[in-house]
Amino acid sequence: MARIGVDVGGTNTDLILETTDKDSIGKGVFEHKVASTPEDQSIGVMRGILEICEKAKLDKKEIELIVHGTTVATNISIEGNGAEVGMLTTKGFRDILHIGRHKRPHNFSLHFDVPWQSAPMVKRRNRIPINERILPPHGEIERPLDEQEVRAAVATLKERGVQAVIIGFLFSFLNRSHEQRAKEIVQEMMPGAFVCCSSEVVDVMREYERFSTTAMNAYVGPATYNYLTHLSSELRESGIGADLRIMQSNGGVATVESCCERPVNILMSGPAGGVIGGHHFAQLDGEQNIITVDIGGTSADISTLSEGEIQIMNPRDSYVGGYPVMVPMIDMITIGAGGGSIAYVDEAGGFHVGPRSAGSVPGPACYNRGGTEPTVTDANVVLGRLDPDEMLGGDLNLDPELSAWAIKEKIADPLGLTVKEAALGILKIVNNNMALAIRSNSVARGVDPRDFVLMPFGGAGPVHGPALAEEVNAKAVFVPPAPGITAAAGLLTTNLQYETTRSLLCDLDTISDENMTRMHDYLELLEEEIIGKLRDDGVEPENMRLTRLAECRYYGQGFELRADIPAGELTREGVKEVIKSFHQAHETDYGYCFENAVVELVTLRVIGNAESRKLAWPLSEEAGPDDLAKAFMYERPTVCDDGQEHMTPRYRRKSLKAGQRIVGPALLMQHDSTSFVPPGWSAKITKHGNLFISKDQ
Structure with missing residues (x-):
């Protein structure tokens, strides 16, 4: 196949x-x-x-x-060019999307922007309140849905040319009947419009995050569809x-x-593939602790994987484009640092790189597509770390004179530097930006990079790998066999997967028979929903894997952690296992737990997946005594981080075999990327074709 x-x-x-x-x-x-x-x-x-x-x-x-x-x-979501969205919401809660949680992005600054207020996904005029009310804790209907108000609101939205409509009622995660009926009316009156309910998109408590996530779903919905x-x-x-x-x-x-x-x-479809791909190639050689750094043309995506496990971000930290989005995402951060990141001098004389990018059009100055601003790629070309006649195996010819001209005009002359000094400065700044992001995803969370290998990939990743590893004190650099297409390779190593949730608020330590029954029934419904989706995809029952999770917190805490629910019939002994699992999760995340404190269940989650065939990457042959000479291409001068110029050999990476050792300085060339081995470092090819670069002892 x-x-x-x-x-x-x-x-x-x-x-x-x-x-x-x-x-x-x-x-x-x-x-x-x-x-x-x-x-x-x-x-x-x-x-x-x-x-x-x-x-x-x-x-x-x-x-x-x-x-x-x-x-x-x-x-x-980032460019802010989504659909015109309308919203039907419970009367009295029209401004939830504006108020948010009163979070200040910068506690001690009066000059900051909150996108949910300055650029709302749903304009206030299009948020129309409806009379209805459902009560906690079990979803009893206090005030029936006013269907006439719904019809009048839909007629108004239709007249305004709204393309998408969301329905977000208070406590709909306990009883979705009002949202479902309002949706039927919208679909009847606005056939062809993109319509979604908050209870369908993210069926959990916290109305602000639930409404925001549903608004994002509708905002990106029509164009994505x-x-x-x-x-x-x-x-x-x-x-x-x-x-x-x-x-x-x-x-x-x-x-x-x-x-x-x-x-x-x-929303994070593209970056997720890179983490999956990096994880796959690292596992082939038994590397369990890795920091992936996917550096492309416009951004760098960074994720820390401990003990071979891909981390899922806590929903409280899930933001896209500045908006809270409460859906499962791989734990990663993205910054504007890539090969196309533009270097510039601001009005005060400050030297910056990114986050603005030249993209593919016009691209870096050396692409000769009309770009006149210097980029990280231009700096690498000027310093001899990228060969203009070998980009994409020679399919993309670069003009090094344009790189030198752009750096001279925009950076070197304004700052009184030589072109070489300015190019080194560009790399120093972009590497420092990425190092700060790596530390925020590792050191700031109690992870010591000295126990991890840095895994750079993407077209621009491996040429920056050693400098980044040195900056964050990672123990080595680990480059996959095809770094420029690692994200694409990751797509062929992942599983078919669905998730669904249901809120249930109760104390697990003293759970009543009524809530035990609810918990059992909700889990059955969630499992049936997941099994139905996998069955529709042609997955046989014996190939389905279901994972049941309870999202819990200590009574009085603001957010939850995931705890495992044992397989099989849910019993009171099983609930005790959930409590024990939560204590362990809290100990792992925070370094302590309160074993005598009350544990509160907030959300039930079921994850269903089906194992896929993994990408079968060919094994590398054992290196012979003459293979390094056969892989040699030519040598050219290359400027290293110390500012010294070295005559540096180029090797064709695909010709290098398992066990081969390359002493720096060296450049390993391949169609999709270039790997840099600085002086004082050496590289070795593993049997799976991975490249291990480390400092000489």
Whole structure:
């Protein structure tokens, strides 16, 4: 079964094709890159799919699965060009989306912006209150839904040209009947509009985060729906009958239909693939503690994986574009630091790099596409760390004179520096920015980078790896075999996965028979929902894996931690196991627990997944005595971080074999990226093709 992973980045769209013995060309792995097309990502995706099939000499009809990591929803949330959204909400709570939680991003500053107020996803005029009321703790109806008010509100929204409508009523997570009825009325009066209820998108307590998440779902919904359905039809029209799956923020994949209903689940689709890919390649060589740094054209995505486990972000910390989004996401942070990040001198004479990026068009100055501002890529070209005639294996010819000119005009001359000094400064600043982000994702959380290997990938990652490792004191650098397409490779190593939740507030230590019954019934309903989704995807019952979780807190705490629920029939002994699991989770996260304190259940969550076939990366042959000489390409002068110029050999990385040791300075060249081995460092190829770079002892 031939499979393709497609990951869309800010500059390039990366593809990987895996074939098996059952395909016409036999077993193999093929890599490819094309320029991203921000105006319509599907253009670059389709071009890449057709070109990689042609490159492999594979009939496109043999493709059975395409897994796609996309930034469509992400870009909408960041650029603020989503749909015009209307909202029906409980009377008296119209301004929840504006008030938020009174959080100050900068406690001691009067000059800050909160996007939910300055750029609301739902304008106040389009938030219309409706008479209805449901009461806690069990969802009794105190005031029935006023359907006439709903119809009048929908007519107003329709007249205003609203494209999407959300329904967010108070306590709907306890009883969704009012939201469901209001949705039926909206769909009846506004056929074709994007409509969603808060109880469908994120069925949990905390109305502000629930409303905000639902608003984001609708804000990105119409454009995401149009993109995914358009791509599906483009594939069919091109004669490709493959199943299309989309990477979700939680690291699992889902169907197009599911992602069209809940596009909020794919807000971090693109970066998630990189973490999954990095984890896969690290596991091949037994590396358990890794810090992944995915450096592309516009951003750097950083995640810390301890003991081989991919971490899921706490919902209280989940923000996208400045808005709280309470959906499961891989724990990572993103900063504006990439190959296309623009260097500039501000009005006060300050030297900055990023977060603004040149992207793929016009791109860095050396691309000769009209860009005139110096970027990180231009700095690497000027310093000889990227060879202009070897970018993308020679498919992308760069003009080094344009790089030197841009740095001289915009940085060197204004600051009274030489071009070389300015280029070194650009790299120093961008590396420091990334190092600060790495520390915030590791040291600030009690993780010691000295026990971790730094794993840089993405097109721009490996050339920065050693400098970053030295900056954060990581023990070594670990570069996957195809760093430029690691995110795409990750798409072929992830599982089909769905999650669903239900709120239930009760004390577990003294849980009543009534709440025990509720807990049992809710878990059954959640399991049935997940099993139905997996069954619709063609998964056999014996291949389904269900995980049951209780999100709990000590009585009086503001947020929850996840605790495991034992499999099988839920009993009081099982509840005791949940309490014990919560104490352990609290000990792990905070360093202490209160074993005599009351534990409160807040939310039940069921995660269902089905194991997928993992990408079978070919093993590397053992190195012979003459293999290093055979891999040698040429040597050129390269400026290192100390400002000294060294005559540096270039080696073709794919010609290097297992056990081969390369002494720095050296550049290891491949189609999708370049790895830098500084003086005083050496590199070694593992049997799985990974590159291990460490300081000489």
